[in-house]
Amino acid sequence: MKKWLIPVLLPTLLSCTSNTDDNFYQSTHVDKSEINSYDLPKHAINDVVKGLAFQMLESSSFVNPKTPVAVASFVNLKDLESTNWLGNQLSENFIHEFQRHGLVVIDFKTTGHIRVTKEGDYVFSRDWKELPKRQIIDYVVTGTMMEKDDGIMVNARMIGMQSRVVVASAQSFIPSWVIGDELSRSQNVKIKDGLIIRDSEMLKDEDRAVEIQK
Numbered sequence: 001m002k003k004w005l006i007p008v009l010l011p012t013l014l015s016c017t018s019n020t021d022d023n024f025y026q027s028t029h030v031d032k033s034e035i036n037s038y039d040l041p042k043h044a045i046n047d048v049v050k051g052l053a054f055q056m057l058e059s060s061s062f063v064n065p066k067t068p069v070a071v072a073s074f075v076n077l078k079d080l081e082s083t084n085w086l087g088n089q090l091s092e093n094f095i096h097e098f099q100r101h102g103l104v105v106i107d108f109k110t111t112g113h114i115r116v117t118k119e120g121d122y123v124f125s126r127d128w129k130e131l132p133k134r135q136i137i138d139y140v141v142t143g144t145m146m147e148k149d150d151g152i153m154v155n156a157r158m159i160g161m162q163s164r165v166v167v168a169s170a171q172s173f174i175p176s177w178v179i180g181d182e183l184s185r186s187q188n189v190k191i192k193d194g195l196i197i198r199d200s201e202m203l204k205d206e207d208r209a210v211e212i213q214k
Helices: 002-022 024-028 045-059 085-100 181-186
Strands: 068-071 104-106 110-116 121-124 139-148 151-160 166-175 189-192 195-198
Touching (some): 045 085, 068 085, 085 104, 085 139, 085 151
Parallel strands (some): 068 104, 068 139
Antiparallel strands (some): 110 121, 139 151, 151 166
16 A cells, blocks of 8 residues: 555645745745735835735746845935935835745855954955955845935836846835834934924925025
8 A cells, every 4th residue: 555655645735845945935935925014114125025025926936045146235216326225125025025936045145254344244345355255146036216205215126137038027105104204314304302303405496485695
């Protein structure tokens, strides 16, 4: 009886293994739904990234647990060469989210050595001279940020490093209340003694604004 069962069960087991490799994200994903940004609490950037990751990995057929992926900072859509705290925070959260779901994530900012100083011990660097010249990366995840009146529009994409083909993409809107006070600071808005203070550039079209001459 046992000899008869072995050849029957073996193809079944192999089939299950293959299916897991092809659909590793779907088989490990817990919250199988997109994130509604307007239901998010304040400072819930990680929940926004969960929704973006769901969109990207669900639709991508090229990425599997054996394809090395790197994550770069999200940049300002206006010039594509500047970022801020939010762009770096998005990339950090994507590293966590992809690794949590089984992707091989390459942290290219790791130097390969520990730099010991009086202030602390460091393994990361943004100085390209301290980083390995060549790293194995098949795909890179990055995106753009576009500021709106009531928040930030984020477009994420996964791109083949050699082919430059976009193999997955995702889009989400981050309301200003999710970002919190940081957005106000980026808009040159300050709060002092309960009053909202805007700089001169923002008041140039305000009829009630009075110009102060030195």
